[in-house]
Amino acid sequence: xxxxxxxxxxxxxxxxxxxxxxxxxxxxxxxxxxxxxxxxxxxxxxxxxxxxxxxxxxxxxxxxxxxxxxxxxxxxxxxxxxxxxxxxxxxxxxxxxxxxxxxxxxxxxxxxxxxxxxxxxxxxxxxxxxxxxxxxxxxxxxxxxxxxxxxxxxxxxxxxxxxxxxxxxxxxxxxxxxxxxxxxxxxxxxxxxxxxxxxxxxxxxxxxxxxxxxxxxxxxxxxxxxxxxxxxxxxxxxxxxxxxxxxxxxxxxxxxxxxxxxxxxxxxxxxxxxxxxxxxxxxxxxxxxxxxxxxxxxxxxxxxxxxxxxxxxxxxxxxxxxxxxxxxxxxxxxxxxxxxxxxxxxxxxxxxxxxxxxxxxxxxxxxxxxxxxxxxxxxxxxxxxxxxxxxxxxxxxxxxxxxxxxxxxxxxxxxxxxxxxxxxxxxxxxxxxxxxxxxxxxxxxxxxxxxxxxxxxxxxxxxxxxx
Numbered sequence: 001x002x003x004x005x006x007x008x009x010x011x012x013x014x015x016x017x018x019x020x021x022x023x024x025x026x027x028x029x030x031x032x033x034x035x036x037x038x039x040x041x042x043x044x045x046x047x048x049x050x051x052x053x054x055x056x057x058x059x060x061x062x063x064x065x066x067x068x069x070x071x072x073x074x075x076x077x078x079x080x081x082x083x084x085x086x087x088x089x090x091x092x093x094x095x096x097x098x099x100x101x102x103x104x105x106x107x108x109x110x111x112x113x114x115x116x117x118x119x120x121x122x123x124x125x126x127x128x129x130x131x132x133x134x135x136x137x138x139x140x141x142x143x144x145x146x147x148x149x150x151x152x153x154x155x156x157x158x159x160x161x162x163x164x165x166x167x168x169x170x171x172x173x174x175x176x177x178x179x180x181x182x183x184x185x186x187x188x189x190x191x192x193x194x195x196x197x198x199x200x201x202x203x204x205x206x207x208x209x210x211x212x213x214x215x216x217x218x219x220x221x222x223x224x225x226x227x228x229x230x231x232x233x234x235x236x237x238x239x240x241x242x243x244x245x246x247x248x249x250x251x252x253x254x255x256x257x258x259x260x261x262x263x264x265x266x267x268x269x270x271x272x273x274x275x276x277x278x279x280x281x282x283x284x285x286x287x288x289x290x291x292x293x294x295x296x297x298x299x300x301x302x303x304x305x306x307x308x309x310x311x312x313x314x315x316x317x318x319x320x321x322x323x324x325x326x327x328x329x330x331x332x333x334x335x336x337x338x339x340x341x342x343x344x345x346x347x348x349x350x351x352x353x354x355x356x357x358x359x360x361x362x363x364x365x366x367x368x369x370x371x372x373x374x375x376x377x378x379x380x381x382x383x384x385x386x387x388x389x390x391x392x393x394x395x396x397x398x399x400x401x402x403x404x405x406x407x408x409x410x411x412x413x414x415x416x417x418x419x420x421x422x423x424x425x426x427x428x429x430x431x432x433x434x435x436x437x438x439x440x441x442x443x444x445x446x447x448x449x450x451x452x453x454x455x456x457x458x459x460x461x462x463x464x465x466x467x
Contacts, residue, residue: 200235201228221381222399222407238410240385241392244418248387251292252278256455259389259419263464268303269295271310271317277459280466300331311343316350319343323355337368348379356383357391364394373398384411389418396426405435416444419451 196205200221208216210225221237248257250264251272257264258275266273270293282291289296298306304325310318323343329335341362347355360379363372377398383391396411409430415423427444430436 197223199223199225199228200237201225201233203236218404219377222404235410237381237385238414241387242414242417243387244389245387250275250278253457253459255457255460256419256451258455258460263460266321267292267295268307268321269293269298271307271315271321275457275460276463277457277461280463281459304331304333314350316347316352319350320347320352320355323347323358327358337362341369348382351386353383353386353388353391356380356386357388360391360394364398384414387418389415389420392418393420393423393426396423400426405430409436409440413440413444413447417447417451419448419455421448421452424448 196207197211197216198205198220199211201224204225206225210227211223212226212229215223215225215229222235224233224235244256249255250257252274255275257273264273264275265279267290269290272292274292278291282288304322307318307321307325311322320343323340325331325333326336326343327340341359344355344359344362348359356379360376360383362369363379364376365371377395380391380395380398384395392411392415396408396415399405399411400408409427412423412426412430416427424444427436427441431438431441
C-alpha cells in the first residue's frame with residue numbers, strides 16, 4: 001500500500017479535488033461557483049459520488065482527532081512559520097473543494113464546510129504542532145493517517161467504479177429494450193401498411209384485395225384498383241400533361257417552341273428561350289442584340305456572370321441553366337456533374353420540369369450517378385405531368401421494356417399528339433406488331449400533324465432551311 005508523507009498527502013488532497021473539476025472559482029464564502037456543464041440537474045452522479053467519496057475520509061480524520069487533539073501547542077517561531085505555510089496550502093485545497101462541489105441543501109453545505117475547514121485544517125494544525133513538540137514521533141501517526149486515507153480513497157474509488165459499471169449495464173439494457181420496442185413498433189407499422197396500396201386513378205388507399213393480380217405488381221402511378229378499372233377511370237398520370245404549358249411558347253411569336261432543341265436558342269441575359277425564326281427575323285431587321293430584352297450580345301464569361309447572379313437570387317430557370325453548363329462543361333466552366341446534380345435538384349424543387357427530365361436521364365443512364373431506375377421513373381413522371389414531351393416518351397419506352405404495352409401506348413399517344421415524331425413511329429411499330437389498333441395509329445397521326453402545324457411559321461421554316 002502506498003504511504004504518503006505529510007506534504008504528499010496535502011498535495012494528494014489538492015490534486016484529487018481539482019482533477020475532477022475545471023474552471024475558475026469565486027471565494028470560499030457564500031458565492032460558490034458551480035460549472036453548469038458538470039451539474040445538469042439535481043442529484044447528478046458526479047456530485048453524489050463525490051460527497052460519498054469525501055465522507056469516509058472525513059470519518060477517518062475525525063477518528064484521528066481524538067488522538068491528536070490533546071497535544072499541547074508549540075510556541076517555537078519556526079514551528080509557527082511552518083504551520084502558517086501549510087495552513088494556507090491546506091486552506092486553498094479546501095476552498096477548491098467548496099468552490100466546485102456544492103451540496104444541494106443548506107445543512108449539507110454547512111456540514112461539508114465545517115468538516116473540511118474545522119476537521120482537516122485543525123488536524124493539520126495539531127500534526128504540525130506535534131512535530132515541533134515531540135520530534136519525529138508524529139511521523140508514524142501521520143503515516144498511519146495517510147495510509148488510512150489512501151485505503152478509504154481506493155475503497156471509495158472501487159465503489160464508485162462498481163456503481164458506474166452497474167449504471168452503464170442498466171443503461172445498456174434499457175436502450176436494448178427501447179430498441180426492441182421501437183423495432184417491434186416499426187414492424188407492426190409495416191405490417192399494417194404492407195397490404196394497402198394507392199390507386200393511380202382515384203389516388204385513394206385500398207387494401208391489396210382491391211387490386212387484380214396484374215395490377216399489384218405495377219408501380220403506384222400506373223396501377224388501378226378494381227373499381228377504377230371497371231369504371232374505366234384514367235390514371236392521373238395520363239390525365240395531366242396532355243398539353244404543353246405556356247412556358248413552352250416563344251415569348252415573341254407566342255407559338256409553341258419546336259421540340260428539336262436545335263431550332264431554339266436560350267438567352268442567358270433574360271433567361272428566355274426564343275425560336276430561331278424570331279431571332280432570324282430580328283437579324284434581318286438589323287437587330288443583333290437580344291430580340292426579347294434588347295441586351296447587347298455578351299461573351300461566354302459575361303453570360304455566365306449574368307446567369308450566376310440570377311441563380312444566386314433564386315431564379316429557378318437560372319439555377320437550371322447553370323446546372324446544364326456544369327453538366328456539359330460549357331461556356332468555359334469545368335465539367336462538374338456533382339454540382340450540376342445539386343443545381344438540378346434545387347431547380348426541380350422550384351418546379352422546373354426540364355430539371356426533372358435531366359435528373360431522370362442521369363439516374364437511368366447510371367454513368368455519372370449510380371443507376372437507379374426507380375428515381376429515374378419518379379422524375380420522368382413528375383416532368384411528364386407538367387407537359388414535358390421527352391419525359392413522356394421515355395416513360396413509354398420504359399413501360400414497353402417492362403411489358404406494360406397498354407401503358408406504353410398511352411404515353412406515346414400523348415407524346416405524338418404533342419408533336420413528337422419518334423413517338424408516332426413507336427405507335428406505328430406497335431400497330432404492325434398487333435399491339436395497337438389502326439384507330440390508335442390514325443388518332444396519333446392526326447394529333448401529331450396538328451401539333452406540327454401549330455409549331456410551324458414562315459420564319460421558322462426559313463431559319464430551318466438556312467441552317
